[in-house]
Amino acid sequence: MTLLESLKLRARIRPQRIVLPEGEDGRVIAAAVQVVREGYATVTLLGRQSVIRAGAAEAGLSLDGVTLLDPAVSPALENYARILLEGRRASGLTSSEAHTLVRQPIYFAALAVAARDADGTVGGAASSSADILRAALHCIGLARDAKLVSSFFVMIPPSGLTEIPAPWGNGPLLFADCAVLPEPTAEQLAEIARATAESARAILEVEPRVALLSFSTKGSAQHARVSKVREALKILRARAPELVVDGELQADAALVPAVGTHKAPGSPVAGRANVLIFPDLDSGNIGYKLVERLAGALALGPILQGLDRPASDLSRGCSAEDIANVVAITALQAQALKEKNTAGVR
Numbered sequence: 005m006t007l008l009e010s011l012k013l014r015a016r017i018r019p020q021r022i023v024l025p026e027g028e029d030g031r032v033i034a035a036a037v038q039v040v041r042e043g044y045a046t047v048t049l050l051g052r053q054s055v056i057r058a059g060a061a062e063a064g065l066s067l068d069g070v071t072l073l074d075p076a077v078s079p080a081l082e083n084y085a086r087i088l089l090e091g092r093r094a095s096g097l098t099s100s101e102a103h104t105l106v107r108q109p110i111y112f113a114a115l116a117v118a119a120r121d122a123d124g125t126v127g128g129a130a131s132s133s134a135d136i137l138r139a140a141l142h143c144i145g146l147a148r149d150a151k152l153v154s155s156f157f158v159m160i161p162p163s164g165l166t167e168i169p170a171p172w173g174n175g176p177l178l179f180a181d182c183a184v185l186p187e188p189t190a191e192q193l194a195e196i197a198r199a200t201a202e203s204a205r206a207i208l209e210v211e212p213r214v215a216l217l218s219f220s221t222k223g224s225a226q227h228a229r230v231s232k233v234r235e236a237l238k239i240l241r242a243r244a245p246e247l248v249v250d251g252e253l254q255a256d257a258a259l260v261p262a263v264g265t266h267k268a269p270g271s272p273v274a275g276r277a278n279v280l281i282f283p284d285l286d287s288g289n290i291g292y293k294l295v296e297r298l299a300g301a302l303a304l305g306p307i308l309q310g311l312d313r314p315a316s317d318l319s320r321g322c323s324a325e326d327i328a329n330v331v332a333i334t335a336l337q338a339q340a341l342k343e344k345n346t347a348g349v350r
């Protein structure tokens with residue numbers, strides 16, 4: 005079984021309700037049909053029913069099992085506008101603005117999640133990351149135990165797309181932050197690393213080994229940027245002493261055992277990292293795209309973390325297959341969140 009298949013299998017055990025705001029987009033329609041056919045989530049497509057039906061017919065797809073919902077005529081509008089207004093009144097949002105915003109599918113979808121009418125939302129095939137992020141921040145907000153929203157990509161090496169194990173034995177990796185915080189402070193880097201470690205446990209069911217990346221390994225270079233990463237390590241070690249984390253590490257020291265032993269002897273992470281924390285958004289975003297395009301890895305995301313409920317972004321260049329895959333990850337996040345909340349109640 006490939007890694008992707010095993011993720012979908014886990015999602016299928018307790019299918020979650022996912023709402024896709026860009027329901028009139030042909031790729032989103034195809035993804036919804038695929039998800040429902042494979043049974044790892046239930047899907048609601050937002051948009052005008054006539055347009056969605058015409059899109060499906062044109063592609064020769066059956067919408068059996070897919071729920072269609074037009075926000076413009078939904079009876080939920082009033083309730084969602086109230087939720088939005090309650091959350092954003094202090095930031096100056098007026099009732100009239102809330103009523104306008106709620107009709108936008110990406111806001112409607114995020115509010116459906118906030119209202120518990122859906123377990124997660126996946127958008128961004130036709131919207132910018134900033135718009136998706138803002139809708140999630142405004143409607144869903146931060147989780148109680150989170151300090152900020154950041155994002156990660158699940159990077160599946162080409163060998164993980166077949167049944168042959170990854171040659172370096174590391175399997176999939178999580179990369180963060182590749183989509184949200186342009187210039188994280190040391191404090192924010194530590195929080196991104198903590199949240200991504202938790203996501204690695206929830207999504208990949210692996211014990212995280214977190215590398216704080218830099219252009220320096222263990223003092224090989226001196227610069228304010230290197231000091232920032234070292235400071236993040238200090239904060240993280242104080243905050244989560246149980247976490248297996250090290251830094252600052254160059255990417256080769258983090259990933260290649262021989263280089264790790266040479267450059268960072270005795271490190272619990274060097275040469276075997278499975279969570280890579282990039283020092284800023286430039287390196288994170290460029291890094292994931294290089295690995296995707298040059299190494300042929302499958303990049304799933306950006307998956308947002310730190311929100312009170314799951315909402316995921318997409319790259320506008322995504323395919324129907326990419327959207328379906330991100331739905332699977334988002335469904336796993338929703339499952340994990342429910343398990344965490346149930347455990348908290350006990």
Ligand SMILES: CC(C)(COP(=O)(O)OP(=O)(O)OC[C@H]1O[C@@H](n2cnc3c(N)ncnc32)[C@H](O)[C@@H]1OP(=O)(O)O)[C@@H](O)C(=O)NCCC(=O)NCCS
Nearest residue numbers: 095133134137138141151152153154182183184185186289
């Ligand atoms: C995420 C982003 C859109 C937020 O922008 P912003 O201008 O701060 O948005 P808003 O002012 O509407 O923020 C809404 C609220 O969320 C807060 N917020 C913003 N970013 C946050 C974050 N990462 N985590 C937690 N809260 C955040 C703001 O402080 C604000 O709080 P307030 O209403 O209490 O003042 C911005 O950081 C961004 O554009 N990031 C880059 C995204 C991008 O283009 N990525 C491309 C790569 S794929």
